[in-house]
Amino acid sequence: MKKYIILVCLISIFSCKKVGKKNGKLKVVTTTTMITDLVKNIGGDKIDVQGLMGAGVDPHLYKASEGDVGKLFNADVIVYNGLHLEGKLEDVFEKMRQQNKKTIAASDALDPAILIGSEYFASNYDPHIWFDITNWELITQYITDKFCELDAENSETYKTNGADYLKTLASLKLAITEQVNSLPVARRILVTAHDAFNYFGNEFQFNVVGLQGLSTATEAGVKDVQRLASFIEEKNVKAIFIESSVPKRTVEALQEAVRAKGKEVVIGGTLYSDALGSAGTAEATYVGMYKHNVKIIVSSLK
Structure with missing residues (x-):
């Protein structure tokens, strides 16, 4: 106040x-x-x-x-x-x-x-x-x-x-459309720290699942981690992603929860969601950010 x-x-x-x-x-x-x-x-x-x-x-x-x-x-x-x-x-x-x-x-x-x-x-x-x-x-x-x-x-x-x-x-x-089209629709499952990518998912036919929901102001609990770990096991998801503006600990916890189920899921890389990259890098621009994200997503889920 x-x-x-x-x-x-x-x-x-x-x-x-x-x-x-x-x-x-x-x-x-x-x-x-x-x-x-x-x-x-x-x-x-x-x-x-x-x-x-x-x-x-x-x-x-x-x-x-x-x-x-x-x-x-x-x-x-x-x-x-x-x-x-x-x-x-x-x-x-x-x-x-x-x-x-x-x-x-x-x-x-x-x-x-x-x-x-x-x-x-x-x-x-x-x-x-x-x-x-x-x-x-x-x-x-x-x-x-x-x-x-x-x-x-x-x-x-x-x-x-x-x-x-x-x-x-x-x-x-x-x-981007050409690059995404190289990935079968069945493999277009995007698991990230929070639901920042739903507009991307709608445009390019991705099933987007975020651990923390739409806002990072909400915290992911144990039930959220276990629920998503079961989803990853069921769908045989190959990779999950951290975000540059969100602490990576929750995604690492998710990876461990999947491993506890006898499955392996890799962390495919870091995506830029709510902020661009550092000044002087290609990812510091909207176009560079978008290209980086799609390259990481497609190569990891293939």
């Missing part, structure tokens, strides 16, 4: 400051690494981007620091995922909206009819929307249009960059 009061006070202070384009550039603050990468692709050299979350950071559990509040309220626009992915930032976002701060939720680009339902989130939808490439294309166009409205002076640049990135995403979808 004390921290919340401090944040509210800081919000009130920062909201009184006048913000404007710095050196002719739109000042943008983003939340997740996926959103940061997308915004950079659209904005190019016409924007100044600050991402709150880095590689390996779990957005489900992320809490705003005092420094974050300063960044948010000195921005011209804030871009975030939405659907309560950044659950612990919701109070801050609501306060910003009350102060007429411009915010863009990527999820607003999507018709609720195409979202996956979830009882684990206040939005009632699974927020891991970036794992459907078609969703990401719609979100790219939506954010491009919003930037053009906010900064008409540089709209042609945003339109060109957005169109170029849409071509990149179309090429990615073709490459």
